[in-house]
Amino acid sequence: MRYEKPENVAEAVKLLHAETGVARILAGGTDVLVQLKAGMVEPDLIVDIKHLEGIKDITPEDGGYRIGAAVSGAKLGEHAGVVALWPGVVEGFELIGSTQVQGRATMVGNLCNGSPAADSVPGLIAANAVVRIAGPDGTRDCAVIDIPVSPGKISLAKGEFITSVFLPARPERASDAYLRFIPRTEMDIAVSAAGVSLELNADGICTAARVALGAIAPTVLLVDAAADCIIGTKLDAASLEAMASACSDACNPIDDKRGTIEFRTQTAGVLAKRAALIAYERAGGRT
Amino acid sequence: MKNIHVSTTINGDPTEFICAPDESLLDVLRNRLALTGAKEGCGSGDCGACSVTVNGRLVCSCLVLGAEADGAEVETIEGMADGDKLHPLQQHFIDKAALQCGVCTPGILVAAKALLEKNPNPTDTEVRYWLAGNLCRCTGYDKIIKAVQSAAAEMRGE
């Protein structure tokens, strides 16, 4: 195995594109090193991207924020601006692992690991976040929802890697929330999860919503039918029940050592309800 | 694979070592630098027994490559006491019986120190969530939380 620490993006792209064996990006390392130790991956090349310019920066942009791919959870949680604008995205990210893992883990790494249960992804999708990708053919932007393909597989081409995530601006009276179900209080992989982002009007009526469910299908699902149930409402009980049902209907989970199909399906709806209410409260709505 | 030469700082001392590219910082500390205070409980970032700080951030050293320590500042349990003067957390852990077998203790002390540097007056709940990544099987955590709080009070000058 070779360990390389490129100085700039072009060099990084070149290394990745030229590698004939197995290459892995190293940002936080909280997935790669686990897999390395377990023998699940035997990389020929590790590319440490933490020394690229701007890759650890959080920069205001067009009313939103551009977050470098190597920004750790701990660092993001300390950024008052991002926390205020997209609390659901941050809280999803911050649920990953322990304090120690948070000291290293990155949203981009979490996304690119391709787990259906990745905690940062539902919030990012609900936020309509966009990643910027560097590659042999130059730079391109891509919606987060188009990155996961199937468990463990993402849509990037050989030689490409993500350099930053863009969280867009949002109007007043808008907020988001993320909840997951785990059997303990910390340290578990999500059994089911929901990220909800809402916009309200001056009367507290929901005018826009995005509902993303995690750990209940091969990739995170954006459930338009669920969002439709609460758009135009003040999140009354009946609308929320309908939303929960729509969520459960959309689920396509598996039975495994972490949860059963019926458990995941049922709790996804419960979490979506609860996350919607939190987002509503944060957006200034009153139930 | 070809070994890598790393220059780093450990507990304030300039340190150089050679390691394989796939060796973790934990492997380096224990096997190359004879700093066996950090323990391998799981090798997968689930137990926290290997906790150290890198550039002031609390991390699992089993999830950091030795190569990544280059140019960084690493603090381990061995650097917590000041010569033979124990850190208040260390003293309170002994006084309040916050350890039984003691194998998780170095990781918990490093983690607790990082917490109190960030938040000198945490609630019990904040302490518990901060330490959620440090598994202890002997104590049930009760006396650990109490020792962290009593050390924190002393450090606040109460």
Next chain:
Amino acid sequence: MALDENGKRIFKVVGTRPARPDGIDKVTGRAMYGADATAPGMLFGQFLRSPHAHAKIKSIDTSAAEALSGVKAVITSKDFGTPEDESVRDVQDNCMAGDKVLYDGHAVAAVAATSAAIAKQALKLIKVDYEVLPHVTDVDAAMQADAPIVQAGRAMDDLPAGMSENVTYHFEFGHGDLEAGFAKADKIVERSFKTAATHQGYIEPHACLAAMNSDGKGELWCCTQGQFYVRELCADIMEMDASQLRVTASEIGGGFGGKTTVFIEPVALALSRKSGRPVKVVMSREEVFRASGPTVSSSTDVKIGMTNDGRITAAHATLRYQGGAFPCGTVQFGAQSAFAAYDLDAVQTIGWSAMTNRPKEAAYRAPGAPMAIYAVESVVDELCQELALDPLEVRLKNAADKGTKSSYGPTFDAIGLKATLEAAVAHPHYAAPLGPNQGRGLSCGFWFNFGGNTSVSMNLNFDGTVGITEGNPDIGGSRASISQMAAEELGIGYEKVRTIVADTNSIGHNDVTDGSRVTFAVGLATIKAARDAIQKMCARVAKIWDIDEDAVYWEDGYAKPSGPNAGTFEPMSLEEIAAISAETGGPIAGHHEVNADGAGVSFGVHLVDIEVDPETGATTVLRYTVFQDAGKAIHPDYVEGQMQGGAVQGIGWALNEEYIYGEDGRLQNPGLLDYRIPVASDLPNIDTVILEIPNPGHPYGVRGVGETPIVPPLAAISNAVSRATGLRLSELPMSPPRVLKALNAKG
């Protein structure tokens, strides 16, 4: 051995909370655990393990591995002989598979090489030809006549018709007329329960450093609860005399019973012998789960009859335990302990044990008792609910006490069950109000506690300080307690005493640190060793004063003349006597070797409040109080620590911990991510109340406390969930999917 006549003595050191001698080493990272030792020329050992739950090994070709540069030795079962003793053969076979692999993770070969990386590479070069066989992992399935046979020829004598050859043991206990008893009952509840296997979950994986010399002598450093038993097993397996092998116990990072045997040590020694160099072996966390010793899993049927006013008239339990791929007698403890808390006229427990294709069981705090008492206490609670009776009052009404003939035979001497129950009734926790979706549960718990072979040596240094050499690894602060008892008995300050845990050459035999025996038995031996030293000191002083030996007595650290007739002499302190001991005959030492009995049983009661989220089935523990009889708490902090630690292990067992096997017989969750032990944020404080009903069998009244606390949480939490939800769950763990499914079914 009786209580002192001055049984009401005021203790000066015992009962206080001094700092433990290993404290500074442990908070600075200096303490040396199993994996922390190195030796010049050391090699690294790695094990090749079976990916199949059950298979014949048709051949193993190690030639390519042996040829790899850096590999110094490769071991298979061919490198071992055949121990005479069946139980030692089982240990050896478990450490290294013979002609069959019996569980997923069973070792088939091992390599020692100049680096761990090379050793791992070598494993990939070993070619094993397996013939996969059908497997069985469930205890009830393993008992069926058509089950795959795990090991032929191991079935119990007089195997009942319809049971498979996997059934290896059968036990029965009890007394009285069950039929008549049930006839008297106003209400009978009959229920079946299942518990999954759990793991002790010690944070330190097994590790050792083995060094064999060409003269046949060997040194073994390992984390263990019992270096003498390790020596016995390894010497037997390696065909060495005991005196040729010196075993040193490192500091131990948790054991709880799981480190009372060997899994890697004989193979490490064999690798060292073959390579001619020291070999270090450290288990990975995955290996710990797959190939060390989890608990049994169980299937039990309990039937209890009760009158309307809460008197148990008859009680019956059938326990079926599987202890992995080897015969396992743990069900005997389960059958004995199941009804121990109760004074019963009619009781019977039947225990069956079966082999399965799972790792070989090892003890985990009160082995066999948690799953049995979980079932019994659940049924007692259900009866209380059905009859609308207060659960603590019902326990008190039926509680065993001094003079009760236990369900497993012996008649109890003074015990603390009623005291713990009364303390629970009076405690504010029991009266605290509960909110919606909340419930309060309780359970009794019990463990026999053991004494066992113990040797202690006490040496008086010329400067008046005292060195104590004992042979039981310190898993919870016992060195402090030993020093306290010595200081108390000698009448000197705690800071003058230093207790160390010695290797197998430096002290006489000591049984394993188990059975909650150390504070009791090593403490007892320490007190006797102190008395031995005192007697010798008095004899020296008598000589100095030229009076009879029996005219000198010891009090508060001084030898004193016994009365005016003895003469007028200035009392002599231990320090003074020690200072001139070279002139009065030589160094002074006391020692004591015993196979201690008289261990006192320890009863406990746990109260727990929980809340169940009705939409997800998640259970949160809100409040927890442990009441336990310690006899005499030598160091109250460490007694509390045992109560709290055991309770939290039980909480994990009740709510989330389980070994999960797939259809393929492979363990699906061999890691700390998916084997879910409690984390700090899962729990409230664990409040403790220590009762002291002295054990007549110990000079200070000590009872072992370490094991009892894991017993009550299982039923206490299940009973709390029942009271919060109106549901009676009968399978552990009560993970959220199970609870939610039951809530949905209830509607």
